[in-house]
Amino acid sequence: NAGVTQTPKFRILKIGQSMTLQCTQDMNHNYMYWYRQDPGMGLKLIYYSVGAGITDKGEVPNGYNVSRSTTEDFPLRLELAAPSQTSVYFCASMASYNEQFFGPGTRLTVL
């Protein structure tokens, strides 16, 4: 099992550009999450999903969109990149027993 995979590992965007961060899990977990972590800070929840076709906002959803068409995939879309979105983005998944498994992260810089 690969667990939770994320692509790309690193990306530099210009202000106003768009991109999609990919997240895939092969553990058949229903719950999936997107977090961002700024330097020296804790993780902030952006969006989450409790199953295919169901998504909801977390603490900091502005500037992002998600979709969940399959159990395995949970992509995060940035439409108009801003410097404030420079961060490390982690995707996580969870079965029903509460341990969240994290992907290795995507380091995004917006210049």
Place this chain on the structure above:
Amino acid sequence: RKEVEQDPGPFNVPEGATVAFNCTYSNSASQSFFWYRQDCRKEPKLLMSVYSSGNEDGRFTAQLNRASQYISLLIRDSKLSDSATYLCVPYRGSTLGRLYFGRGTQLTVWP
């Protein structure tokens, strides 16, 4: 009031030392707790789950005090490899797996 509060440290201890971190949480409805460790520039990984009064796993012991709403993590015989940031994470079943991460406590173990 923040969902969870931890002393950010840093804690700097020599190899072999015993070190303890405390974490306070604000919501008395929190049912279970997790300690995650996060290495520099890496994803968080689950260290220990706490569902009742405490848990022990080798050199690591977690103790929960529901009356005072705090949980502690004790590390005995510290190793260099224990250097990381430790995240205390309370969980409520009503939140659909949403976890609230604080900034964590940074530990450095020196030889």
